[in-house]
Amino acid sequence: MSNELMESLARQAETGGALYDGRGGVDDAVVAPARRRVRRARTMRAAGTLGVTALVLAGGVAAALEWQGQRGEIAPAITTVPDTLDGITADDLRAGTTMRTLDDGRTGQAGILCTMAVKDNPYAGADFSRADSCPAVWVADEPLVEVTRAEVVVDGDGTVHVSWELANASGDPILVDEGTLSIALASDPDRVMSGEGYTAGDRQLIAPSLWSDAKNRVVQMEGDTSSATLAPGDTLAGDATLDPQMFTGLGTDGLLEGMSGGSIEPTLTLQVRIPPAGDAGTRELFLEASAVASITGSMDPVSAAFEGLEPRVDGETRADAQEALVCHVGEADNPRFQPDDGDGIASWSTPTCEAVWIPGGKLLELTDVGITQQDKFTSVIQWKAINVSGRTLDLDQASMGVSIDLGDVGYVMNSDGVSVGWTPWNGDSTRHALLSSESDPLSLDPGNPIAGEKTFERDDKALDAHGAVFVRVVREDDEDGTRELLLELPWSLAG
């Protein structure tokens, strides 16, 4: 036995334990942020559930968000006013609220009034945050708050920066919860969502519209409360960064491209909670203010490889086109562009990608796929494909991943370029793929084969599963990692 090594490791664990004791635990450094992240993830799932049930949406936000983890960041609001807590409270405003509907033609101060049990109120100590659809209300005949700056900057790789300013337009000080203020970008704000759904991040939301029906609007209840008094004319300001992957979620169709190309000017809506005079109870009031955002910047031109692609949906088949995926990852999230850690082991990511057709016939055709159970722990999937395009294909033989779709099993196992489990489709037109940090370009001549194999944890359900092999296309501008194009080779072992 290797006692020295065992003793060394045990001693190191004890050193860690002593460190833990010396710090009095790790509540602040570890547990509190973990708890916030868990709440956020659960809120995202709740948003997905809402999307599927209450709003009768297609697809699942939950799975989409779980695969991606943190998607953007929002900076704390900066207030120009001292943190004194006098002003109009929710109690002052609630009594005067009246019903607001999509087409009522009125103007004034818009709001949202949510009702919930105290135990479910995140501002009353409930241990979770939530996104909800609540009745829209008019709070006053004149605006109390106004958006005085709404600016969107689109970076070349598709990262979007939003900056905003909210001013007290009334003649009275207003108590606002600046810590939970959330932003929403809506591409078509004056209609009811018709099933597209929305994508939520950390106090961020992207949707066609916030109207879940003609009387109710989606509101986020997230973040740590921090009340401040906004005196007449004073402002709150903030900014947020939304990464390109956030624009691959539900309800985001065409928004990023539209903003970049100038065809869409989204409406930025700020939702700010108005705290009650006393403790939080069963009702929460949010004021809403919106403005059309000004857009600057645009995404870099795309390679010719991305031109002429046609939209594809799950299950669609065509003999005259090749299944493919466009993954708009941004270089920051592209494993090919992340620092090499030097251990010689490829790392893989599972980005959300848009399903497309490459017109003009099949390019690569699978001729052989099989799964063998190597031992009681391990299975191996092997495949072989032939270049049937009639021309040379530039492919990346180091970035060939495999997705094994087991349906609604409730788990996903990702390892070394294999994804086994939960269906990878987020909706009809987007799905998860696999991208490697490694690259090994190969010019595959017509009629020549390309083959590979992957090892994965044995799962008997895989034996009659279906799935896909992904092969990254090497482009003439391969040094640009903003987007990746993958050929998708579907297979099925059923029957």
Next chain:
Amino acid sequence: MSRWSETLDALMRERGRALYGYAFVLTGDAADADDLLQDALVRAFKRGRGPEDVTAAHAYVKRAIQTAFIDTHRRASVRPRRDGRDADRVLQDPTTASATRDALHEAVLSLPPRERACIVMRYFDGLASPAIAEELGISAGTVRGYLTSAIEKLRRTHGDFGLDPTDALEGGDEHVVITSKGGAR
């Protein structure tokens, strides 16, 4: 308070020290151990009802520490230091047992993440290759490959300190066993 939150509190109250120590063994750095444990807690509690009780949560989180450590090896904070050293330069004073263990752990920390995780699971958790494979979701053959490579590197950098390659590949428990000793597993 929701159930997952109560379980999280109980877990950290009863097993926090052991879990943090485990993260520290893998990372060798307090800040990295913080990040790793945080990631593992999120993985374990973010979906469904979360683990049912402290023992189950301990198992979930410990496995999450292992997989998160490997998955996040791209981060600079847990990037391995490269092993370009010779044995005599690592072990300055072979007569001192504690120095030996310290130098040995330094050598462990120089291993790539997957090899390091396998070494820790083999020699700290006492697991055999198939059990390590099951925990990490990779093949037993792959685990044996990592162990072989790791042992070779440790012997090269640290000299022969009685590490038995056969024992590394063939020894250990076949099954993960949870014990109550300080919350260690």
